[in-house]
Amino acid sequence: xxxxxxxxxxxxxxxxxxxNKEWILKNISFDIRQGExxxxxxxxxxxxxxxxxxxxxxxxxxxxxxxxxxENHHHLRHRIGYIPQLMADGIRNFPATVREVVSAHAMRSWxxxxxxxxxxxxxxxxxxxxxxxxxxxxxxxxxxxxxxLIAHALVGNPKILILDEPTLAIDLSGKxxxxxxxxxxxREQGITIIMVSHDIDTVAKQxxxxxCVNQNLVCHGPPKSTMTPTALENLYGKxxxxxxxxxxxxx
Amino acid sequence: xxxxxxxxxxxxxxxxxxGTFLVxxxxxxxxxxxxxxxxxxxxxxxxMNFSPFLGALIATLLAxxxxxxxxxxxxxxxxxxxxxxxxxxxxxxxxxxxxANGFNSDLFSFLFGSITTISREEVxxxxxxxxxxxxxxxxxxxxxxxxxxxxxxxxxxxxxxKRYNIILMSLAAxxxxxxxxxxxxxxxxxLMVIPTLTAFLWRKSFRCTLIIALFVSLFSTATGLxxxxxxxxxxxxxxxxxALGCFIASIMMKGNRN
Numbered sequence: 017x018x019x020x021x022x023x024x025x026x027x028x029x030x031x032x033x034x035x036n037k038e039w040i041l042k043n044i045s046f047d048i049r050q051g052e053x054x055x056x057x058x059x060x061x062x063x064x065x066x067x068x069x070x071x072x073x074x075x076x077x078x079x080x081x082x083x084x085x086x087e088n089h090h091h092l093r094h095r096i097g098y099i100p101q102l103m104a105d106g107i108r109n110f111p112a113t114v115r116e117v118v119s120a121h122a123m124r125s126w127x128x129x130x131x132x133x134x135x136x137x138x139x140x141x142x143x144x145x146x147x148x149x150x151x152x153x154x155x156x157x158x159x160x161x162x163x164x165l166i167a168h169a170l171v172g173n174p175k176i177l178i179l180d181e182p183t184l185a186i187d188l189s190g191k192x193x194x195x196x197x198x199x200x201x202x203r204e205q206g207i208t209i210i211m212v213s214h215d216i217d218t219v220a221k222q223x224x225x226x227x228c229v230n231q232n233l234v235c236h237g238p239p240k241s242t243m244t245p246t247a248l249e250n251l252y253g254k255x256x257x258x259x260x261x262x263x264x265x266x267x
Numbered sequence: 268x269x270x271x272x273x274x275x276x277x278x279x280x281x282x283x284x285x286g287t288f289l290v291x292x293x294x295x296x297x298x299x300x301x302x303x304x305x306x307x308x309x310x311x312x313x314x315m316n317f318s319p320f321l322g323a324l325i326a327t328l329l330a331x332x333x334x335x336x337x338x339x340x341x342x343x344x345x346x347x348x349x350x351x352x353x354x355x356x357x358x359x360x361x362x363x364x365x366x367a368n369g370f371n372s373d374l375f376s377f378l379f380g381s382i383t384t385i386s387r388e389e390v391x392x393x394x395x396x397x398x399x400x401x402x403x404x405x406x407x408x409x410x411x412x413x414x415x416x417x418x419x420x421x422x423x424x425x426x427x428x429k430r431y432n433i434i435l436m437s438l439a440a441x442x443x444x445x446x447x448x449x450x451x452x453x454x455x456x457x458l459m460v461i462p463t464l465t466a467f468l469w470r471k472s473f474r475c476t477l478i479i480a481l482f483v484s485l486f487s488t489a490t491g492l493x494x495x496x497x498x499x500x501x502x503x504x505x506x507x508x509x510a511l512g513c514f515i516a517s518i519m520m521k522g523n524r525n
Contacts, residue, residue: 123409
């Protein structure tokens with residue numbers, strides 16, 4: 017599915033966020049189009065997570081607006097699938113099976129209707145988790161658990177998937193496979209993907225559009241033209257940019 | 268004995284239903300805190316000559332709302348808040364008890380449970396409230412499941428998290444209040460937590476965990492009440508000792524299998 021350049025999915029205008037008199041985000045504006053694969057990078061404390069929480073409706077901007085093509089932010093939230101960070105003990109020790117976690121998005125009561133069951137079965141198939149559906153989520157690898165969370169989100173038929181540091185709990189060999197899976201969802205289903213990541217090498221390889229956030233929107237655009245040594249230096253400072261920009265340009 | 272058995276089974280059914288959600292949300296301490304808060308209500312009611320059960324219900328409901336409000340709106344740490352409410356309520360209870368001598372025997376039954384003090388009206392109220400709590404848990408099962416799994420995820424999926432946290436804590440408060448006469452204020456936390464922990468050892472799914480916790484709780488309460496009646500011992504102590512026995516037996520069986 018190709019990206020329609022006119023079909024803006026999320027439009028952020030002059031967004032600022034203040035917490036305890038300190039500005040966390042200042043005057044950020046950008047557009048995200050339907051079907052785009054977007055990476056958000058930036059240093060720790062630069063406001064990446066705050067920006068995501070505002071997109072998710074968990075925080076309200078102090079100034080500025082978030083709109084999609086025809087609806088306000090309140091409606092936008094209901095079209096978003098969210099993949100939270102895998103905390104060490106929280107989600108991992110939850111005593112539920114894969115199917116129970118995936119079903120939780122569809123359930124409106126104690127049991128599932130036939131339509132809801134079909135949505136769950138379809139999401140399990142799309143993420144390749146059908147065979148593991150009766151396993152406890154605590155017995156899964158990091159990559160498998162991320163697929164479970166994506167299957168949970170897919171049950172809600174989202175237009176946008178927002179992932180917060182999705183590969184933190186995945187080993188090196190699993191990361192490549194997981195990114196291929198994300199790319200497949202983006203390509204085949206046209207779901208817009210917004211991914212926060214510390215891993216700028218991976219972002220440079222995977223995404224089609226990058227947002228560099230450090231209180232302000234330092235730069236944004238396609239990774240190859242945006243993640244220049246100067247831009248990375250502005251974003252992270254001299255030491256970090258010297259290490260990372262070489263990897264990007266090798267790519 | 269029949270009245271105590273009916274009331275006990277109601278309490279045994281409700282305690283692990285709430286306890287499972289408290290344990291997975293790492294709020295096991297909440298049950299103990301509400302139980303101690305209920306002592307304020309019991310002491311106050313005994314002092315002012317009205318129903319200790321009603322006193323416990325009012326005190327636990329107010330405390331559960333207060334804890335949620337302070338946690339959300341003032342950003343105070345959950346665990347410290349529970350310690351604050353627990354020790355604070357114990358202090359108030361101590362003052363109320365010292366103000367009025369003469370209800371020591373009544374108070375003992377509320378601390379450790381007694382099957383002789385429960386009236387027919389109280390059994391009816393316990394049954395009614397237990398049905399309401401169970402209905403609320405079943406009706407909102409998917410919401411409590413998702414909020415316990417990840418609050419941000421639940422919020423993004425349209426669940427008003429603060430509202431359902433308050434509902435869950437209010438249900439916990441009701442569960443504590445209806446349990447206090449059978450199990451006792453000092454032991455109700457154990458009946459909420461121990462069956463759930465035992466079930467966790469055998470978990471195959473979330474629903475399976477709930478069902479095992481219910482089974483352990485019902486078994487412990489039935490046998491505990493029976494023992495309490497024939498051996499003339501505190502019912503709460505007997506129930507919790509049997510629940511503990513189930514937990515230890517499960518640990519040993521799981522240990523041998525592993």
